Amino acid sequence: MSYENILLEKDDKLAVITINRPQSLNALNAKTIQEISSAMDELNADESCRAIIITGSGEKSFVAGADIKEFSDFGQEKAEELARNGHNTLFNKIENTSKPVIAAVNGFALGGGLELAMACHIRYASENAKLGLPEVTLGLIPGYGGTQRLPKLVGKGIANEMIFSAKMIPAQRAKEIGLVNEVYPIEELLTKTKELASIIANNSPMAISKAIQAVNLSDTDKGFESEIKYFGELFEMQDKQEGVTAFLEKRKPNF
Structure with a gap:
């Protein structure tokens, strides 16, 4: 299957999904969400694939958030539909897939980008990564699972601080609070993530x-x-x- 907004690479037992919208810092729009979902379906049907990595193109951004232009004029009904479709199409699919999914967070992981990383089972980050949920600065709250997954990972107090303040945290702080598992120099991130994925892929x-x-x-x-x-x-x-x-x-x- 061909994709416009993502790259899909398979290597032995591993697969890498790269979100490839560098002109918008890999922001998630509806088409990109659908393409990642389709790639997940393709990989879940592939018995040779044992582990999946999700990352962003370039060194600046994993996913800098949702594409705000797509929903700027929505009302309540369309907004609820947007969030529900996101959960069902992608975020819950990743969390509940039968194959381990590892996020290689290279750079900004904001809003929907952090929510995408949190839906993955494991998170590695680059030293230049910045993570946060800035939705309240738009008069909104996270809509793709941020209010539910973040407290489970870091506890309610820290989750409330991050959501209410909308501030970004650096990668080392994210590791301290358990939001990411490991932090590596940007040039080592994908290699280290693949090393972990290879270990996992050789298990049952x-x-x-x-x-x-x-x-x-x-x-x-x-x-x-x-x-x-x-x-x-x-x-x-x-x-x-x-x-x-x-x-x-x-x-x-x-x-």
């Missing part, structure tokens, strides 16, 4: 899929029961047999 895809589901339920009353259920289900799957057999035979498993 069946187990990782169940782990994603269980972790996503960790803040609900279904969390513990889901872990027990998925743990049991894996005992009936091929990967468990291979993993245990390889351990007993003192060799690396071949998933």
Whole structure:
């Protein structure tokens, strides 16, 4: 499939989705959201793909936010539809996909850009990254999951501070509060992200899929029961047999 606003590269078990709108600092518009969603569908259907990286083109910006021009004249009904479609089309799809998705945050991750990164399962950032949710400066609030995912990652107090103040934080501060996992020089970011993705890609895809589901339920009353259920289900799957057999035979498993 051909895309206009993103680049899709596949290399062995890894895939990289690059948001490619440098003229607008990779801002998210409706077409870009749909293209990322379509790429996710393509990669989820590809059994050879074990891990997905999402990044932005250039060194200035991961995603500098939503394309404000697209919704500047919306009323309530159209605005709610915009947010709901974003959740269903992309952000929830990433969070609940069966394959691990890692954000390589290169530069600005603001508004919808930070919300996109937070929907991913893991976040690495470049040293020049700046992260924030500036929506209240527009008289709005985050609409693509920012008010829900940020408190889970950093706690309510820090989330409230970031949302209410609209201030950007640097990458090292983002690491201190648990918003990103690691920080690297910009020239090393994608390499380090691929290294992590490669390690993950060699583990059991069946187990990782169940782990994603269980972790996503960790803040609900279904969390513990889901872990027990998925743990049991894996005992009936091929990967468990291979993993245990390889351990007993003192060799690396071949998933």
